[in-house]
Amino acid sequence: MPITHFIVKWPDDTEMRCYSPSTVVRDFLRPGEYAIDEFLDTANRALVAASDRVRAKFGYACSSAMDQWNVIERAAEPYRSIPAACVTVLSVD
Template sequence: MPVTHFVVRWPDGHEERCYSPSTVVREYLRPGVYPLDLFLANAHAALDAASGRVREKFGYACSSALDQWASIELAAQPYRSQPAAEVTVVSVD
């Protein structure tokens, strides 16, 4: 499975390079600006789907995809209280 990375810019301007074990992430995230809740929903769905593809192929979930989701969720915490918080997906490669 081809590894795919996506770069996220958080509301404070900090950029984070994120990992997916599968290109399926491209079905959920494209470069652009997302309201925080929509970004989180799409990122969670993407990483869950990517882990599922690993499970289908190898018989076990991808712990790296699950760890990446946990990292994203933790990074989003400071912005949850900001009603208009937006996240930019800079690139998906």
């Protein structure tokens, strides 16, 4: 299963390289700007789908995908209360 990384730029211009165990994240995330809540919803669905692909192939969920989701969720916390906060997906590869 090909690993895919996506790079996110937070509202304070901090960049984060994120991990997915599957290319399925490309079906969810594309480079561009997302409202914070939209990004969180989309990233969560992408990582759950990636973990589900691992489960379908190997019989167990991908804990690394869920760990990545937890890192994203914690990183987003300071921005959730900022009106019009946006996250930019710089790349998905």
